[in-house]
Amino acid sequence: MTSRVALVTGGTGGIGTAICKKLAGNGHRVATNYRNEEKAKAWQQQMKADGYDIALFKGDVCNPAEAEAMVRQVEAELGPVEILINNAGITRDSTFHKMSAQQWGDVIDTNLNSVFNMTRPVIEGMRERKWGRIIQISSINGLKGQYGQANYAAAKAGMHGFTISLARENAKLGITVNTVSPGYVATDMVMAVPEEVRAKIAADIPTGRLGKPEEIAYAVAFLVDEQAAWITGSNLDINGGHHMGW
Numbered sequence: 001m002t003s004r005v006a007l008v009t010g011g012t013g014g015i016g017t018a019i020c021k022k023l024a025g026n027g028h029r030v031a032t033n034y035r036n037e038e039k040a041k042a043w044q045q046q047m048k049a050d051g052y053d054i055a056l057f058k059g060d061v062c063n064p065a066e067a068e069a070m071v072r073q074v075e076a077e078l079g080p081v082e083i084l085i086n087n088a089g090i091t092r093d094s095t096f097h098k099m100s101a102q103q104w105g106d107v108i109d110t111n112l113n114s115v116f117n118m119t120r121p122v123i124e125g126m127r128e129r130k131w132g133r134i135i136q137i138s139s140i141n142g143l144k145g146q147y148g149q150a151n152y153a154a155a156k157a158g159m160h161g162f163t164i165s166l167a168r169e170n171a172k173l174g175i176t177v178n179t180v181s182p183g184y185v186a187t188d189m190v191m192a193v194p195e196e197v198r199a200k201i202a203a204d205i206p207t208g209r210l211g212k213p214e215e216i217a218y219a220v221a222f223l224v225d226e227q228a229a230w231i232t233g234s235n236l237d238i239n240g241g242h243h244m245g246w
Helices: 014-025 037-049 064-077 101-129 150-173 195-203 213-224
Strands: 005-008 029-034 055-058 083-086 132-137 175-182 235-238
Touching: 005 014, 005 064, 014 029, 014 037, 014 083, 014 213, 029 037, 037 055, 055 064, 064 101, 083 101, 101 132, 101 150, 101 175, 132 150, 132 213, 150 175, 175 213, 213 235
Parallel strands: 005 029, 005 083, 029 055, 083 132, 132 175, 175 235
Antiparallel strands: none
């Protein structure tokens, strides 16, 4: 397998960490961003203890200038970004009739505008080199909606439109663009939900359990692979059968 430079946003979270580990384990040079330096250093130490060398770069994906500066720093230290995983995401849940403009804007900025901010600085280089992999980490709720998540669902659904448009523009240049839509995964955030609530969620999933971060990372690694060159403009649902479409 050819070793590539992979940049994963939101890599210090549950799914992001699994993606970083999987790509690094496959021989890629992996970088991720951070905003909280103390938390980031503790995370990096844990990665090293686990046997993974993940590069950390400071940068707010919501800020176009910071995002571009971060990309340039990654490229200066590791080489051209050939794999981009747009994984950064937050929730600010509220029923829409009570939702503030701040709650709406924060989620749109982090979950959707960041996709532009991160992809724009890397796309020209990918086009020049005629190779690239861009993957958006969306959500089951971008497909089926969710009570109290009009902001989150709108942002995650927007990722799909971005994916299929960018895929069309760059398909002839060796660049694939795809989306992965996880269902309910056993990350720290989900596991913090009361056990009885988690039990109800799992009972509604045909496989009878929550997903594992590693299962999402496996899908990302599959789409990144050299042999996945004919898969573009697609969305891969990974939700244990919780939501099925065709």
